[in-house]
Amino acid sequence: xxxxxxxxxxxxxxxxxxxxxxxxxxxxxxxxxxxxxxxxxxxxxxxxxxxxxxxxxxxxxxxxxxxxxxxxxxxxxxxxxxxxxxxxxxxxxxxxxxxxxxxxxxxxxxxxxxxxxxxxxxxxxxxxxxxxxxxxxxxxxxxxxxxxxxxxxxxx
Numbered sequence: 001x002x003x004x005x006x007x008x009x010x011x012x013x014x015x016x017x018x019x020x021x022x023x024x025x026x027x028x029x030x031x032x033x034x035x036x037x038x039x040x041x042x043x044x045x046x047x048x049x050x051x052x053x054x055x056x057x058x059x060x061x062x063x064x065x066x067x068x069x070x071x072x073x074x075x076x077x078x079x080x081x082x083x084x085x086x087x088x089x090x091x092x093x094x095x096x097x098x099x100x101x102x103x104x105x106x107x108x109x110x111x112x113x114x115x116x117x118x119x120x121x122x123x124x125x126x127x128x129x130x131x132x133x134x135x136x137x138x139x140x141x142x143x144x145x146x147x148x149x150x151x152x153x154x155x156x
Contacts, residue, residue: 004053004065005123008143010134011114016103019130020092026104029082033146040146041075041082044091048075060139061123085109085149097128109152115143 028042038053048071054064079086087110092103099118106113115137118127137143142151 002065002067003062004119005062005121006117006119007061007123007136007138008140009116009118009136009138011103011116012132012134014105014114016094016101016116016130016132017092019094019096020103021095022093024091026087026089026091028087028145029079029085030146030149031078031082033083033149035141035146038146041078043072043075046072048072050075050078056139059123060141061120083149085152087145087149094130096130099127101130101133106148106153109154110148111154113148113153 024045026042026044028040031039031041035055040051042049047069049067050070051067056063088107089104094101094103101116101118103116116133141147
């Protein structure tokens, strides 16, 4: 079983953009947003994906994840039956020490929100923290993309 271990943080400012080695536009929706089995569909750049995630552990840092590439046009077809709400964001990839941070800058109803995630081998693995990294929000369900779709950041 695939296991995803990541920690999530707010981002203090947009200075991270000068460190990015890659940026990709992402549009995503959800066929199911219940925590026990979230089913996400997304177009990332020119590629499509379907992802199934399980419920997180007690800290929110670890959970089951399965992902498969599918044609982008099939994602757009599936969007027609997706739950209401779409996540629109740009993902920036930034190398810091031995880790790569994925920083998401949100648009639309989540405009103004910027979060960074770092994938780890173990929940307690240490990593170098960039100066633009803010407060940790790992396990705070308000920052899950599936929840931002239902309760957007601009409505908090």
